[in-house]
Amino acid sequence: MITGKNYIGNTLSSQGNQSFKTFNPRGNVENNWEFREASNVEINTAVGLATEAFKEYKNVSVHKKAQFLRTIATEIEALGQELIDTYVAESGLPEGRAIGERGRTMGQLRAFADLLEEGSWVEASIDMAQPDRAPMPKSDIRKMLVPLGPIAVFGSSNFPLAFSTAGGDTASALAAGCPVIVKSHPMHAATGELVASAIIKAAEDTGIPNGVFSNLNSSGVEVGQSLVMHPGIKAVGFTGSIKGGMALYKMASEREEPIPVFAEMGSINPVVIFPSALNEKGDFWAKQYAGSITLGAGQFCTNPGLILGMEGAALDKFITLLGHEIEIIEPSCMLHPNILKGYSEGTDHLSKQEGTKVVGYYKKEVAPNYAQQKVITVKGAQFSANPTLHREVFGPFSLIVKCKDKRELRNILDHLEGQLTGSVLGNREELEQNHEIIEALTNRVGRIIFNGVPTGVEVCPSMQHGGPFPASSDSRFTSVGVSAIKRWARPVAFQDWPNELLPEALKDTNPLGITRLLNGKHTNN
Known part of the structure; x- marks a missing residue:
C-alpha cells in the first residue's frame, strides 16, 4: 500500500509540512497519491540511524549481506502487478519497459550478492614481513578495501527502478557494507515507496540492523542539499543533469569534511x-x-x-x-x-x-x-x-x-x-x-x-558506464556492473597486526578462500 510517507529506517513518518503529487504523463493528469516531504528532524533521524547501523552492518558476514540483497530482489518481485502499474502511471513508459527494468534491478542485486560471496572485490594484498632484510627489516603490511559509511543516493528520473531506490547505486553501496539513504525522485515517488517497502521487509527478514536503509520524499532541492551537507553522510551517488550533479559536487567539496560525489551527468555519445x-x-x-x-x-x-x-x-x-x-x-x-x-x-x-x-x-x-x-x-x-x-x-x-x-x-x-x-x-x-x-x-x-548503437547498457563486470567530465564526475569509476562497488570503499593498510585480529580477508589461512595478492603474486592461498 502506498502511504505517501517517508521510511526513516523501518518506521513510516510524515512530519514535514510540504506535500506533492506525482503526474501521469500518458493520462496528462496528476496521480491521486500525496507525498509528504521529509523534515529536517526526519533527515537527522535517518542519518543518525544509518550512522549507528554502520557500526554493525560493516561487520556483517558476506553471506548475510548476500542473503539480504537476494531477499530484496525477491521482495521486489513479490510486489507484483502493483509495482508495474505504479511505474507506468508515474513514468508514461510502457509495461514491457517496466517489466524489463524490474528484471534488471533484480539481476543487479543478485550479481552483487554473487560478488560478495566470491569475495575478491576487497583487493586483499599481503606483503609478508622480512625481519632479516638488510639494510633494514621489512614490516608485515596488508591492505584491503573497507566501506566508507552512510551513502546518500539520488533517484534518477529516467530509470524509476534500475537507477533509483534499489538501483545500481543502492545495491552496490549495500554490498560494500554502507547504509543508504535515498532521496526519492519526485516524478516516481510511489514507485520508490513500494521498492523501499521491499528493502525494509528484506532487512527485517534477514536480521539486518534498522537504519541500513531510509527513503526520503522531496519535490524540491532542500532535502537533497541537507543530506549532502550532513556530516554523517560519507559519499553521494547521483544520476541526472550536469546542473544538478555539479551543484551537489560543489556542496560536497565545500563541507568541513569534503566527500566524494559520484555523478553521472550529460553525454551526447x-x-x-x-x-x-x-x-x-x-x-x-x-x-x-x-x-x-x-x-x-x-x-x-x-x-x-x-x-x-x-x-x-x-x-x-x-x-x-x-x-x-x-x-x-x-x-x-x-x-x-x-x-x-x-x-x-x-x-x-x-x-x-x-x-x-x-x-x-x-x-x-x-x-x-x-x-x-x-x-x-x-x-x-x-x-x-x-x-x-x-x-x-x-x-x-x-x-x-x-x-x-x-x-x-x-x-x-x-x-x-x-x-x-x-x-x-x-x-x-x-x-x-x-x-x-x-x-x-x-x-x-x-x-x-x-558497429553498434550506444543505447543498451549490459550489466556485467566488464561494463564501464562513466567517462571524462562532464559525462561523470570521476572517470575512474562505473555506475553499472559489479565494479560500481568500489565507489563506496577505501583502502586501509594493517602493519604488523596480530594475525588473529586481522579481517578475515587478510588472515594467513585465507578463511574466505578469496583471490589475494600475496608477495606480489595472485593466489587463492
Whole structure:
C-alpha cells in the first residue's frame, strides 16, 4: 500500500509540512497519491540511524549481506502487478519497459550478492614481513578495501527502478557494507515507496540492523542539499543533469569534511561514420540509428546525440535516409511535462543556431507529453565555433556534423567534452587506417563501440558506464556492473597486526578462500 510517507529506517513518518503529487504523463493528469516531504528532524533521524547501523552492518558476514540483497530482489518481485502499474502511471513508459527494468534491478542485486560471496572485490594484498632484510627489516603490511559509511543516493528520473531506490547505486553501496539513504525522485515517488517497502521487509527478514536503509520524499532541492551537507553522510551517488550533479559536487567539496560525489551527468555519445558504413550499409544504419535516437523517447543517457561523417554524396544520402526513418517512427510519451518542455526548448534553440538545417522531423500532431523527434545537420566549422551545439538535448534528437576532411573530424573529437560512449561505424581496415581518429575518440569516452548503437547498457563486470567530465564526475569509476562497488570503499593498510585480529580477508589461512595478492603474486592461498 502506498502511504505517501517517508521510511526513516523501518518506521513510516510524515512530519514535514510540504506535500506533492506525482503526474501521469500518458493520462496528462496528476496521480491521486500525496507525498509528504521529509523534515529536517526526519533527515537527522535517518542519518543518525544509518550512522549507528554502520557500526554493525560493516561487520556483517558476506553471506548475510548476500542473503539480504537476494531477499530484496525477491521482495521486489513479490510486489507484483502493483509495482508495474505504479511505474507506468508515474513514468508514461510502457509495461514491457517496466517489466524489463524490474528484471534488471533484480539481476543487479543478485550479481552483487554473487560478488560478495566470491569475495575478491576487497583487493586483499599481503606483503609478508622480512625481519632479516638488510639494510633494514621489512614490516608485515596488508591492505584491503573497507566501506566508507552512510551513502546518500539520488533517484534518477529516467530509470524509476534500475537507477533509483534499489538501483545500481543502492545495491552496490549495500554490498560494500554502507547504509543508504535515498532521496526519492519526485516524478516516481510511489514507485520508490513500494521498492523501499521491499528493502525494509528484506532487512527485517534477514536480521539486518534498522537504519541500513531510509527513503526520503522531496519535490524540491532542500532535502537533497541537507543530506549532502550532513556530516554523517560519507559519499553521494547521483544520476541526472550536469546542473544538478555539479551543484551537489560543489556542496560536497565545500563541507568541513569534503566527500566524494559520484555523478553521472550529460553525454551526447558521438558516432563516427566511415565511408564503408555509408556505401555498403547506409540504409541499415539509418534504420538502426533512427531506432536508437527515438528509443524510450530518447530519454537514455546513451542516446546518440551527435553523428560525425565526411562531406560527400554518401553522407548526404545517409542524412536523407535517416531523416525519412525519423519521420515515420511513431513518437513516444516523455516522462513528465517539464521534461517535454526542456526537450522542446532545447531542440528549438539548437535548430535556430547559424548554419543548422532540419533534415528530419515528425510533423504530425501528437498527444500531450509526446515528443516529436528531430534530426538537424551542420558543417564541421560551424560546430567547432559554436559551443551551444555541443549541449545535450534530453530526448529523441540528434545532430549530424558534416566534416570537410579527416583533419577537421579529428579536431572536433580532440575538443569534444567528455562522453559516456563513442561509436564507430566502418570496417577493420578503416580502424587501422584512422588510428589517430580512433585514439581521439577513445580519449573522450568511457566505452567505445564498433558497429553498434550506444543505447543498451549490459550489466556485467566488464561494463564501464562513466567517462571524462562532464559525462561523470570521476572517470575512474562505473555506475553499472559489479565494479560500481568500489565507489563506496577505501583502502586501509594493517602493519604488523596480530594475525588473529586481522579481517578475515587478510588472515594467513585465507578463511574466505578469496583471490589475494600475496608477495606480489595472485593466489587463492
